[in-house]
Amino acid sequence: MFGALKKKLKKIIPGLSKQVEQEAEPVKVEEITEEIKKVEPTLDKLAERKKQKDELKEKAAREIKEVLGEPEEKKTILQKIKEGISKQKEVITTISLSEDKFNDLFWDLELILLENNIAVEIIEKIKKNLKERLVNAKIKRGEIEKEIKNTLKETISGLFSVQAEDFINKVKSKKPFIISFIGVNGSGKTTTIAKVTHLLQKNGLKPILAAADTFRAAAIDQLQIHADKLGVKMIRHDYGSDAAAVAFDAIEYAKAHNLDAVLIDTAGRLHSNVNLMDELKKINKVAQPDMTIFVGESITGNDCVEQAKEFNSKIEIDGIILTKADVDEKGGAAISISYVTGKPILFLGMGQKYDDLEKFDSETLIQSLGLD
Ligand SMILES: Nc1nc2c(ncn2[C@@H]2O[C@H](COP(=O)(O)OP(=O)(O)OP(=O)(O)O)[C@@H](O)[C@H]2O)c(=O)[nH]1
Ligand SMILES: [Mg+2]
Numbered sequence: 001m002f003g004a005l006k007k008k009l010k011k012i013i014p015g016l017s018k019q020v021e022q023e024a025e026p027v028k029v030e031e032i033t034e035e036i037k038k039v040e041p042t043l044d045k046l047a048e049r050k051k052q053k054d055e056l057k058e059k060a061a062r063e064i065k066e067v068l069g070e071p072e073e074k075k076t077i078l079q080k081i082k083e084g085i086s087k088q089k090e091v092i093t094t095i096s097l098s099e100d101k102f103n104d105l106f107w108d109l110e111l112i113l114l115e116n117n118i119a120v121e122i123i124e125k126i127k128k129n130l131k132e133r134l135v136n137a138k139i140k141r142g143e144i145e146k147e148i149k150n151t152l153k154e155t156i157s158g159l160f161s162v163q164a165e166d167f168i169n170k171v172k173s174k175k176p177f178i179i180s181f182i183g184v185n186g187s188g189k190t191t192t193i194a195k196v197t198h199l200l201q202k203n204g205l206k207p208i209l210a211a212a213d214t215f216r217a218a219a220i221d222q223l224q225i226h227a228d229k230l231g232v233k234m235i236r237h238d239y240g241s242d243a244a245a246v247a248f249d250a251i252e253y254a255k256a257h258n259l260d261a262v263l264i265d266t267a268g269r270l271h272s273n274v275n276l277m278d279e280l281k282k283i284n285k286v287a288q289p290d291m292t293i294f295v296g297e298s299i300t301g302n303d304c305v306e307q308a309k310e311f312n313s314k315i316e317i318d319g320i321i322l323t324k325a326d327v328d329e330k331g332g333a334a335i336s337i338s339y340v341t342g343k344p345i346l347f348l349g350m351g352q353k354y355d356d357l358e359k360f361d362s363e364t365l366i367q368s369l370g371l372d
Contacts, residue, residue, distance in 0.1 A: 001298075001325050001326075001328055001329075001331045001334065001348075001365075001368060002329070002330070002331040002368050002369055002370075003329040004116060004329040004330050005112070005116040005329075005330055005331055005332070005369065006368070006369055006370045008112045008115075008116070009112065009152075009369065009370065009371070010370055012108055012109055012112055013109075013145055013148050013149060013152075014145055015108075016105060016108065016109060016148060017144040017145035017148055019105050020097055020102075020105060020134060020144050020148075021141065021144055023097060023101045023105065024096055024097045024101075024139075025096055025097075025098075026096075096135075096136050096137065096138060096139075097134050097135050097136070098135065098136075099131070099135050099136075102130075102131055102134055102135045106127055106130065106131075110123055110127065113126065113332075115330075116330040116331065116332045117301025117302050117330045117331070117332025117333055117336070118332040118335055118336055119302060119305055119332070119335075119336035119339070119340055121336075121339070121340065122155075122159065122335065122336050122339060122340075125155055125159075126151070126152060126155050126156075129151050129154070129155045130148065130151050130152075133147055133151050134147070134148075149371045149372075150371075152369075152371055153366055153369075153371045156335060156366055156369070157362065157363075157366055159335065159336070159338060159339040159362075160338055160339075160344075160362035162338060162342060162343065162344045163344055163362075164319055164344035164345070164346050164360070167199075167346055167347075167359070168199075168200075168203045168205075170291070171200065171205060171260065171261050172205070172260070174290055175258075175259075175260055176208075176251065176254035176255060176259050176260060176261055176262050177260065177261045177262070177290050177291070178251060178261070178262045178264070178287055178288065178289040178290050178291070179196075179261065179262070179263050179264065179289055179290065179291045179292070179293060180212075180247070180264040180266060180283060180284060180287060180289040180291075180292050180293070181193055181263065181264065181265060181266060181293050181295050181321075182266050182280060182292060182293070182294055182295070182311060182315065182317070183268060183294055183295040183296055183307070183311070184268050184269065184270055184271075184296075184297075184307055185216075185268030185269070185270075186268055186297075187268060187295050187296055187297045187304075187323060188295055188297060188321075188323030188324060188349055189213075189265060189266065189268065189295045190213070190219070190222055190223055190226070190265055191226075191323070191349070191352065192293075192295050192321050192323060192347075192349055192357070193209060193223070193226070193263045193265050194223075194226035194229075194230060194354060195347075195349070195354050195355075195356065195357040196263060196347075196357065197209065197226070197227075197230050197232055197263060197354075198230060198354040198355065198357075199357060200260065200261055201230065201232075205260040205261060206232075206259045206260050206261075207232055207259065207260060207261040207262065207263050208232060208233045208234070208235065208250050208253055208254045208257075208259050208261070208262055208263070209223055209226075209227050209232055209233070209234040209235070209250070209262075209263050209265065210234075210235050210246050210247045210249070210250035210251075210262060210263065210264040210265065210287075211223045211224070211234055211235065211236040211237075211246060211265055212243040212244070212246045212247050212264050212265055212266050212267075212283055213243070213265050213266055213267040213268075214237060214238070214239055214240055214241050214242070214243050214246065214267070215239075215240075215243070215267035215276075216267055216268070217239065219265070219267065220236050220239065223236075223265050224236065230354070233253065233257075233259075235249045235250040235253055237249075243266065243267070243279060243282075243283050244279075244282045244283045244285070244286040244287070245286075246264075247262070247264045247283050247286060247287040248286050248287065250262050250264070251287060262287075264283065264287060264289065266280060266283060267279075271307060271310035271311050271314060272310075277314050277315070280314075280315055281314070281315060284315055291318045291319065292315060292316065292317050292318050293317065293318065293319050293320065293321055293346065294307075294308050294311050294312070294317040294319070294320045294321070294341075294343070295320075295321045295323060296308055296320060296321075296322055296323070296333065296337070297322075297323055297324050298322040298323060298324050298325040298328040298331070298333045298334060298348070298349075299324050299327060299328045299330075299333075300333070301330060301332050301333050302332065302333070302336070304322070304333045304337065305333055305336050305337045305340050305341075308320060308337055308340070308341045308343070309340055309341055312341050312343065317341070317343055318343065319343055319344050319345070319346040320337055320338070320341065320343055320344070320345045320346065321345070321346055321347045321348070321349060321357075322334055322337065322345055322347075322348050322349065322360075323348075323349030324349060325348040325349060325350055325358075326349070326350040326351045326356070331365075334348070334360075334365060335365070344360075345360040346359075346360060347359060347360055348360055
């Protein structure tokens with residue numbers, strides 16, 4: 001993930017920092033002079049004390065010299081303090097950038113973020129935060145790159161304030177734990193259900209599958225193949241039959257057989273399809289899922305984010321699984337989707353094998369942006 005974005009950021013940030021440095025105006029050093037003025041009385045006192053000490057030292061030195069020879073030249077405390085201050089003077093030479101110049105310079109970064117599918121509201125947030133740090137603010141020369149990287153990191157990190165509870169613990173909290181998987185056509189719902197089944201099994205839990213996609217030809221058989229491979233029970237009705245009834249039967253079966261979880265596979269649909277959205281509402285009304293998971297394709301970027309938002313406005317979702325993250329070089333959806341929907345990303349689909357389901361971790365995501 002982030003191959004493309006990481007490469008672009010790595011290139012643009014040092015360039016941008018250099019430009020900021022060139023364009024920025026040095027801040028007047030009045031304040032710094034004020035600081036020095038403040039410490040001057042202390043320096044005078046030290047100088048006075050030093051004078052007294054020197055006289056004593058000189059006297060002692062004459063005697064010591066006779067015994068030990070010429071002493072090494074050492075810096076006096078006063079010299080050290082003075083040097084310290086002049087160093088400080090260099091370091092705190094600050095610069096400031098006008099808003100117009102900032103807007104000009106930010107444009108290239110903005111384009112990169114847009115090209116990599118980062119949602120507009122997030123780009124605005126990044127811009128606002130960078131502006132606060134760079135425009136009319138005092139910033140140390142030579143620290144601009146660090147400041148830009150830190151601002152990006154902090155802003156992105158702040159996008160993940162909603163954290164998911166541990167998935168397995170959550171599933172264990174109720175029996176049977178009912179999960180419905182929803183999303184647009186081909187987003188990876190059925191494959192993800194197989195992966196989640198495998199994950200639950202690895203954790204000693206027994207799920208049952210509900211083939212509630214009675215709409216698409218071959219959908220039931222596709223899920224059956226996974227169920228057979230994984231050795232789990234699957235409830236199926238005929239194609240064209242009532243999807244909610246399939247979910248209902250699976251839940252009844254799970255209750256009767258003391259199973260741990262019911263995973264409901266639903267047909268892919270566009271949020272704009274009123275009939276199919278109504279059907280989904282019916283499934284959820286009948287099944288009363290403990291968790292509704294939106295399964296979206298990471299590679300579709302902003303479309304995926306918009307879909308999640310639309311689905312969430314019609315049928316409240318509890319979490320998101322982003323599939324095909326293994327082939328997403330941009331990663332903008334992963335950065336944006338939680339913030340835009342207010343729902344946590346639970347897992348990333350990282351391939352077509354049952355084990356290719358990675359627990360989502362925002363820290364790992366931020367690290368892989370290479371902003372260190
Ligand atoms: N590379 C990759 N491919 C995936 C991933 N998840 C699913 N796929 C592939 O995406 C395609 C569609 O997956 P399905 O699970 O059938 O998607 P669906 O949402 O159930 O599709 P519909 O039922 O038609 O709406 C299949 O070829 C999967 O193998 C993933 O994480 N990575
Ligand atoms: Mg499917």
